[in-house]
């Protein structure tokens with residue numbers, strides 16, 4: 001199975017941004033959530049998003065930050081898309097869309113499994129990302145814990161992906177696309193261009 005959407009997350013330098021674009025990614029992620037080894041400032045990201053051709057998504061990654069702060073950072077960094085990893089509500093998703101951002105909403109597999117049928121119906125209207133419990137830790141999740149089925153709309157698989165396991169997991173789980181950070185790093189927080197190229201090749205089949 002070929003990924004229709006590949007996002008490489010946690011980029012911090014012009015060299016890795018340029019190489020990721022050249023390797024054929026659909027989306028590039030920049031982490032604004034505090035406490036990550038990949039956290040970058042809006043000022044830095046504004047210089048990086050300027051290197052990305054239109055048509056490729058630039059994604060700001062946030063976790064439980066006030067929505068006004070999210071919007072201010074995303075606007076200053078000039079990202080096209082906001083990815084939310086916390087307890088953000090559907091109302092906050094709508095506020096972001098009203099402000100002109102595309103959105104991605106991440107759920108840990110446990111949190112998604114705990115949604116009621118009615119909640120799932122609402123959230124499945126959004127572009128979703130299913131992840132392990134600790135985002136950005138390079139850990140895969142146990143797909144058998146998801147009772148009630150996969151999202152019915154657009155969803156991305158994340159959590160512990162790498163060039164070796166991405167093709168097999170896509171064939172098994174059938175996401176629309178994939179998102180990776182740790183699996184394309186030489187050491188924690190430091191991207192490896194050869195691994196990025198290998199990952200995109202493997203995800204495209």
Ligand SMILES: O=C(O)c1ccccc1N[C@@H]1O[C@H](COP(=O)(O)O)[C@@H](O)[C@H]1O
Nearest residue numbers: 009036135136137138158159160181182
């Ligand atoms: O990358 C981070 O440090 C991070 C911090 C806070 C929220 C999300 C973060 N990254 C997201 O984590 C997943 C997968 O990461 P990994 O491949 O398992 O390392 C991905 O969605 C990133 O966007």
